[in-house]
Amino acid sequence: MDFLILAIIILAVVAIFQLLKIYELSRELRPDEAPVITEADSRMNARLGIVFIIGFFTFILWCIYKWGDKLLPEPASKHGVEIDQLWDVTMVIIGIPFIICNVLLFFFLNKYRYKKTNKADFFAHSNKLEAIWTVVPAIVLSALIIYGLRVWNDVTDHTSISANENPVNIELYARQFDWTARYAGADKKLGDANFQMINGSNALGLITPEAITDRLAEITKDSVALRAKLDEQVRLEGIIFPKKSKPVDPHAHGAASHDAGAEHHTPAPNPEAHAKEGEHGGGHHEDPYAWAGNSKPVRAIVDELERLSRMKRSIETFAKKRFTSSGDDLLVKGEFHLPVNKAVLFQFRAQDVIHSAYMPHFRVQMNAVPGMKTNFAFTPTITTAQMREKTKNPTFDYYLLCNKICGNAHYNMKMVIVVEDQASYDNWIKEQKTFATQMAALLAPPAADSTITQTLVPATDTTMAKAPTAKPAK
Ligand SMILES: [Cu+2]
Known part of the structure; x- marks a missing residue:
């Protein structure tokens, strides 16, 4: 079959070559009909x-x-x-x-x-002309x-605005696919945030003492569930677990680990896991999880446990430092308000991909980039009501749009902006809820179910360092 296909291809190439040859030969027989432009x-x-x-x-x-x-x-x-x-x-x-x-x-x-009568002029070069058409555009473009x-x-230049005009501080937080506007609360400052704090009740990763407790409890809960999963998997695969070492907390050197000083960053799978010996090798193995052998499920769970452990330590570290609590900040969705003729200092953050905050009527566009803060300051000068009159459009609205194709619902990523006088703005802002109240409402347990709160906040947190207790299956 392959040979047939090869033969057909070769014959086809030969045939095309022959046809071209015939065409070339026949052309010489025809009278010269080169196209002439009249x-x-x-x-x-x-x-x-x-x-x-x-x-x-x-x-x-x-x-x-x-x-x-x-x-x-x-x-x-x-x-x-x-x-x-x-x-x-x-x-x-x-x-x-x-x-x-x-x-x-x-x-x-x-x-x-x-034209038949025209004769071409030979003109090779002129330094004068070259100089003119280089220097003139250079000057004009430099000026521009x-x-x-x-x-x-x-x-x-936001520094002068921050220093002189006492601006309204707002953060626009972008994620697939919506915006959240966060207003500085009673302390007039936008509180701190960290991506490691992001969870179901804290989409912006804001830092407050309560949010830290909630997040740590959640991590602990997740770790407990993963430990159970690890125990089950170890039992299923009949892996003999080293009794004395700590499998998921490689940073706790010295405390209980036998191989203090061993390198933990190079998990080279060792098929001849010293699991056979029934105890830890004593430091000459670089892979702290050699006991897991080639088991991908076990290694995946251990990796995830380590990640949670790192995250927990990181949260505990910044929880100890001085931070500006975000509890008093106001979180707003769907529509946000601005006072007219007052400077607004925006801060932009993104959770997942690059978004772009675009407010065309104010001639504002700024990227919102994961992992960094960007800023833009402006002073709105025309209220929504005035603009409705000017445009003779009673339904006119200012919009915040996302101007980066950020995913399949990108088109729907927008917020209405209402510009109004100071008094109306003040009334509106009074109605907005702080992050602390919003989170408390989210976390409030259903009255009948008290067991959930118990598991959410365990008294001690030793679960992460404990070794699996499963015995080998055989
Ligand atoms: Cu977007």
């Missing part, structure tokens, strides 16, 4: 070129006339005016040469089109870039 063809092309460029510029002018002022309403923030000016100046400065160059291009296309950088520095 003066009429050339005139036609030149005139079509002129029709094209007139049509092109007419279309652009029509678009500007029709939609030029309808893409976005007037900028609703202080710096938005500057951004729009920068845009206009840039468009004029690059637009004029664009029009001149294209008009000339098509004009010369017509003027110097092919310096202007742009000045506007950008102005827009992103």
Whole structure:
């Protein structure tokens, strides 16, 4: 079969080669019919070129006339005016040469089109011309870039705003696929957060004493469940577990471990696990889990237990340090409010992938990147009500959108922004709930079920360091 296919391919190649040869031979027999461009063809092309460029510029002018002022309403923030000016100046400065160059291009296309009487001029080089068309654009573009950088520095200079204007502090937290707005609470500061704190009752990973207790209890609970799973797996696979070593807490050197100082970072699976000897090898093995042999399930559980253990230690470490509690911060979803004519300092964070906070009416866009904080400050100048009048659109709303394709429900990642006077804003903010109250409500146990609370907060936490108690199956 393979041979047949090979033979067919070879024959096909030979056939194509032969056909090409016949074609070449036959061409020599035909009279020479090389295409000749006539003066009429050339005139036609030149005139079509002129029709094209007139049509092109007419279309652009029509678009500007029709939609030029309808893409976005007037900028609703202080710096938005500057951004729009920068845009206009840039468009004029690059637009004029664009029009001149294209008009000339098509004009010369017509003027110097092919005519029998025309004779080409030989013109090799001119230093003067080279200098002019290098220096002039260099100066113009430098001016444009310096202007742009000045506007950008102005827009992103948050230090002066923080120092002088006592801004409203808001964090916009992005995750697939929604936004949460967090307002600085009574202490006027956005409290601390850490991704390791993220769980079902704390989507933003905020740090408060209660959240730390809750998270540690959760980790303990997860570890207990994993220990049980490990015991079961060890029993199923008939693995003999070394009696004296601590399998899942490699950082507890010295305390109970026999092989203090051994390297734990290189888990080279050892099929000849010293499990046969029934006790730990005494330090000459680099793999602390050699007893697990090649068992992938056991190693996976042990890895997960270690990860939880690391996370627990890390949380305990920052819990001991001084932190700004986020308990008083207000968490808002769906819609958030801003007072008009007051500086707002935004902080952006993301949980999973890069998102981008886009508030087009305020001419704001800033990436929200996992693992770092980004900032943007602006002062809204037109209330939602005023903008509804200006646009003659009674349903007009400002929006916060996600402007990075961040996943399949990206399109739905938005929040309404309401800009209003200070009094209305103050009333609204009074109604918002703090993170502490929201978390307490989430964690409140159902009245009848008291056992859950008991397992949530165990009295002691020795479970993570204890070795599995299972005996070998045989
Ligand atoms: Cu997004």
